[in-house]
Amino acid sequence: MLHQELKERAEPEWKEIIEHPFWTGVRDGSLPPGALTHFVEQCAGHVLPAYARALARTAAATRWDRHVVLLAQAAAGTVRARDRLLAAHNGLDAALGVPRADPKAPAGAITHAHTTFLHAATATTVAAGMGGLLPLAWFRQRIGDDLRQRRVPGARHNVWIDIFHPGPEYAGTVSELEGVYDELGGLMATPGRTELVEYFMLGLRYTASVTKAAWAEAGQPTAR
Template sequence: MLQEELKELAAPALEKVKAHPFWSGLRDGSLPPESLAHFVRQDTAYLLPFYARALARTAAAARTDDYMALLGRSITGTLEARDRLREAYGELCGELGAPELGPDGMPDPATHAHCAFFQAASARSFAAGFGALLPMVWFNHQVSDDLLKRHTPGSRYARWIEVYHPGEGYGYAVKAFLGAADRLGKELGDAERAELVKHFSVSTRYEWAFAEAAWSRPSWPF
């Protein structure tokens, strides 16, 4: 099954993401609050909206209506998650000792590249778009579950981790995406299948890069 091939391909990146200082700092409470603010601002102002638009473009190129329906539901879910996280951060930032989000400003260089990748992949083909979109669904599920299971009880970000988790129902969406990957693995020709896998592989690296940018908080020097 294609999902097993993709999971094996993603495993090294997923382990590096879970071990990254951004996520480990959330688990044990040592993360600088400015890094969390940077993450939430970049995620809600730029990455999630661009992801939703890439879902829409990929859905428009879908091979059949069931793929279009899956991606279409995810558009709404992505934008609702954006609003929920932004609202939750606004309510909790004082308790966390974290700065308010303030104006969105500009996307940092890593976020800009991540968004451009989603845009380019979804414009290239259905296979490329689906491959590029899948890691964000899969990694979010794995990372948020890991945070919930392994965080230090009572630590600084324990309440945020509970809010950040998308809920039990999210697992069904992940299973639907992975099931779609298996169907595509049987339906696509060799070239299209290779394109899906290639974009999936690149996208897993952007998941690490986004955590790294939240940790280091880069900005434009002018």
């Protein structure tokens, strides 16, 4: 199955992302609160809006009706998730010391590169677009689940972890999306499948860069 092949290709990158100091700092509460705000500003202000439009663009381009419905629903859900994340983050108790996120904060260099990739991939072919879209869908689910499973009880950022987790319905959407990739794996000729995998690996690296940029651009050292 194509989605399983992509998961196996992505596993080394996922392990690196999950163990990055940014996410270990979220789990144990040691991450400076300003870094969380920077992450939310980049995601809510730039990455998620670009992702929603990329989903919609691919929905308009695909020829299979079921795929149109799922991608269009995912696009609408991404916009709603952006709004919820921003509102919930800015509604945190001031006692937690987490600064409010500015929805109009400018995009960082890495964020700009990531959003440009999403626009370019989904304007190229359906195969390229589908390849570029999947990593971010998996990122939200994988990171959210890991934070909940391995967070330190009573740690400072536990409330934020619950805010960031996409919820049980999201897992169902991702499962449906994985089914779409398996269908595409059977429908596509070899060149299209190769292009999808190529853009998936590019999208995976851009998705990983979001974490690294949030760590570095919020004033943290590039390595620990």
